[in-house]
Amino acid sequence: MRQIVLDTETTGLSPADGHRVIEIGAVELFNRRLTGKHFHHYLQPDRAIDPGAEEVHGISNEFLADKPRFADVAAEFVEFVAGAELIIHNAPFDVGFLNAELGRLGADAETIGAQCSVLDTLALARRLHPGQRNTLDALCRRYGVDNSGRSLHGALLDAQILADVYLAMTGGQVTLLLGDDAGGTVGASHAGPARVRADRPALRVIMPTADEIAAHVARLAVIDQASRGQCLWLAAERES
Template sequence: MRQIILDTETTGLEPSQGHRIIEFAGLEMVNRKLTGRHLHLYFHPDRAIDPDAERVHGISLDFLSDKPRFSSTGREVVDFIRDAELIIHNAPFDVGFLNAEFDRIGIAPVTQLCAGVIDTLAMARDQFPGKRNNLDALCDRFDIDRSNRTLHGALIDCELLAEVYLSMTRGQESLAMDIDLDDGPLDLQHGAGFERKPLTVLATGGAELAEHRGYLDDLDKIVKGSCLWRTLESGEGAA
């Protein structure tokens, strides 16, 4: 699967108020591995940059004075993200700005152009309810080095977000099986050539049970009641 980790910087918060994209960055990832292919562009917005926005990303109008307009180079963005699944932190923000820029140059919106959008902020809120889930907080949570991130630059954020996304979804790789095909092709439909070995069942020790109960206690505090596991254990969740 081809995915693009994407970030933008803008002149302000609302595309409906005429704010524009001034920086685009995207990193290509195929089958959960960064390919080294990326796209990084700056755009002149033909308007002022809000002071609050400039304090965040550090991009001034003077710096953008010799940069092209989105209307002249924005199709590079279109070609780069076309048919890919996008990975974005706080996706509604960036998608809203991309759609506004695409509309100005007669391009279909992101939902028609791309295979889908993954919002890592929404993912993080599901995984860590009640906690701070901005990019800095997630980097700290997953022990991702962000020492080179002094400003909120789009390309640096993409590199960090790629590591965050892989950390949040790291269990997915375990679904793959290492299969020895020396004896010929495997019939995946009927299981020919694949012999399942008996499963080894290990008894749970007292220390493990105590640790499990402590984990469930923490979950109860988060949900402010009985977590689903406790409900199932008590038989209340049985059909």
């Protein structure tokens, strides 16, 4: 199961208004473990950044003046994400911008949807927590994910934080390993796979008691009622 947790920063709110991607950050999960492989580039957009957008991410036109353009890194990006499930918070926003960038490459360029499946963690959070705030910051607080180093938005940092949040939302945290150069602007081939100790003892399996099973079933019923029939665990049982 290969997944890519991805985030972008942009010059503004809409690609329809000519706004562009100025940063892409993505980290790879394989079988729910961060492998250390990641994609991160700042991009020259060939247009001015809206003041409101710069206030959010802190990236200036001066900083981007010597950075590559999307066309320069497109092949590397496509190779990194192809065939994976993309995990994105508010996916329509990022996918819309990425498709606009890919469309500028020519008629032969494929859309994100043609190369990847997409899981929107904002839509997932709204199903799990209806009527509550489901921003990335709110989810960090809800699931106890440390985002103390996040004074401004940054694509790679947000992708790493979202990976933690996604794992917590969908079954709990696992061992997370990042390459030593995870904070740098590097391509996908710089880090190796996650390392697992060969001498690690087998995990102890503790079976639930009858009372614990009953409490679990009761909790799922509460979740199912609160989410109007959208409890994921019960949905899987109904499908089976």
